[in-house]
Amino acid sequence: MLAYLIRRLIAVIIMVLVVLLATFTVFFMLPKWAGQDIAVLFAGKATGAEQIEGIRTKLGLSDPLLVQFWDFIKGIPMGRDYANGSDVTHCPAPCFGYSFRTEAPVWETLKEALPVTGALAAGACVLWLAGGVATGVVSALRRGTIWDRAAMTTALGGVSLPVFFTGMIAMGVFVHNLGWVKIADSLSTDDSIDVWFQTLILPWIVLAFLNAAMYARLTRATMLEVLGEDYIRTARAKGLTEGVVIRKHALRSAMTPILTVFGLDLGVLMGGAVLTESTFNLPGLGLEAVRAISSKDLPVILGVTLCAALAIAVANLVVDLMYAVIDPRVRLG
């Protein structure tokens, strides 16, 4: 088990490093290949050649790519000094550089956006896991009944309706028409739990509905498959109650594929639920990424990409560990 854990951890670290190098290369070399000067991007158009040279030196843009990459990596745990002669700017750890657009440290932006995305993802995934898996299990057990058909039709609707559509309707009804919830314009860690809850409850439900629909269908299919297994028949032959057969024998096996998908979904969601955040104007990572891309704000894009990659890697690590807990055969591999 320990060996398995160490192997998985090493794999995660390697993966994050590779993603780092790849994104770094893409984001800092692409403009160059496209004939754009990063120093110009940073400085803006109406700047003199001398200032641009100064920025180039300060950001270390003339150094070889690997040196730049190393400086960038080192900056994350240790902080970094950008220097041009006597003009020194200290960027405290964790340093992801400065936004080209606002000139604020990228970390400040991430620090604001991460809790929003985290809260959105956490709340939504609890809702959709509980709702989706429960619906799927009941549908599988009552297959062919009215309940099954109704649930699966609703699920089909849930999968087909885009978030911006259900989101707009939800906002129209519950915020503007009924006035049950109030959505704040911005969210910060200083705001009260009530503000957070009111702002996030609709996004949670809308996002959860979409995913719950998928999970309900997945759970139903997996459960039907598992219920046909020989060991389920064995469990019944022992005289176990149907409840124990379902919970301890069927559901445990059915959890494996659900977990796989869940790990990926959660990781992707942590990288920013772009559509949901845009629809509800939530200042999370997704919205930040959209802004950064439209203004070619390379350091912010890099920062958000890193967060997303890390989230996916960690989510997958957790899923892998849970596999080992659930399935004894994995512990060998």
Add this chain to the structure above:
Amino acid sequence: MTELSKSGAAVGEPVADSAAPSAFLEVRDLKVHFPTDDGLVKSVDGLNFSLEKGKTLGIVGESGSGKSVTSLGILGLHTAGQYGSRRAQISGEIWLNGQELLSADPVAVRKLRGREMAMIFQDPLSALHPYYSIGKQITEAYRVHNDVDKKTARKRAVEMLDRVGIPQPDKRVDSYPHEFSGGMRQRAMIAMALVNNPELLIADEPTTALDVTVQAQILDLIRDLQKEFGSAVIMITHDLGVVAEMADELLVMYGGRCVERGPAEKVFYEPQHPYTWGLLGSMPRIDREETDRLIPVKGSPPSLINLPSGCAFNPRCPYADVPKDQITRRERPELSLVADGHYSACHMSQGERTRIWTEEIAPKL
């Protein structure tokens, strides 16, 4: 039965004309039908047999003849946990120890499952849950019927594993099914089935998934345990060789019905049905000449939705035209008494069958 009287569960009152039988297990006119899109699949269609404690009944037949469906029916596994319109339709009577099971409260039947009647399945790898240790699965079977703590149940599991011949049972009790060999898995499966000393043990092709060297060991084990526990055993197989020396009674099934039934040595040495002849002819024997070839039963098993009219075996029977007036194609033969306790469902006269067996079939075997 103490469990039942305690819970006060209603266990099938005998119907007017069907008194409780004296036999330990008695199956009367059992029918198991499955509705499908293509029609009603009549997997078992009117089966009768009885079995005493300490005796072994061998049920023989090819795939789809209704052997496994019968055994699952006795355990009540066609209806347990099944919902919706695709449930199996079961009728008839199954009497176990004086109680009728088909009309009994499902909860009462569930409490009998694993305690009074247990089952060994064909493929132990797929029949054991891959995520739970062997010990966990055995203790689970024990604790559901016995109010004991985990430690006692574990001791019982180790004891059972030891009894079925698993080395170092106190260590192997924590192993998972994938860490066992095929033969050991089947031993563990047997340990699980016998953990509550059931009075009826159904073994559904217990050796089919095992390699030949292990098959004999497993059969010996079942036989020894039967002697020790005095259980009634139903041994289901498509291999007459497996049951030849174990069974007291043999029941040959074809197309969901019994075509021949009787004391094992009678059915084996003086078979009275062409299908039984076919089964014997397709069985390899050690004393057979090397140059002799096995004689397969021609054709394939019948559709259980549309059985051939008349005798279900007639399209495959080399002697279908021996009886006059095409009766084999028009009328279904009923089981008739051949000799003491030996029944056969065939339109040929007993004289004709005996002649064909002794003159044409037996010399070739």
